[in-house]
Amino acid sequence: GEHDRVRQLADYVIQRHYPDITAKPEPYLELFRAIANRQAKLIAKWMGIGFIHGVMNTDNMAISGETIDYGPCAFMDAFAPNTFFSSIDSHGRYAYGAQPSIAQWNLTRFAETLISNIDSDQDKAIGKLTEEVKNFRATYMDYWLQEMRGKLGLQTEQSGDLDLITDLFQLMADQK
Secondary structure, eight states, X not given: OOHHHHHHHHHHHHXXXXXXGTTSSSHHHHHHHHHHHHHHHHHHHHHHHTEEETXXXXXXXXXXXXXXXXXXXXXXXXXXXXXXXXXXXXXXXXXXXXXXXXXHHHHHHHHHHHHHHHOSSHHHHHHHHHHHHHHHHHHHHHHHHHHHHHHHTOOSOOTTHHHHHHHHXXXXXXXX
């Protein structure tokens, strides 16, 4: 309910981390986009090296596009998408394969804090932010495909790359 303080914090974040969006017509929506983009890129890089953030909850996902609290984290020794490394994560909420989804969930929580700054009409604000949250998956997948193409030495983008990589990951998962 402290909308002025949220706006003040958002203005600071824009000035500190995203000054290029200051003059945009919808700077707070652009702020959300910029943060979501950085998170998508970061998590795609994690996935490309088998990194698992053990407790990737909302307070460990920084608006600067970094993450904090690396306590329970690790790299997979063998490919297993359900691998997790936190004693408090008995259900695999933060498992390797769940990282993009949990990031999207975290971004949804962040979007909720920005509603009053996006539009004075709450329904319009929610609609705009909902669209941005939905776009996260596609943005993440673009970065993920770029990472995986690099890992496989695929020099030019082909329409079947996603199928090829998905099949490879399935074969690797079946080898455990």
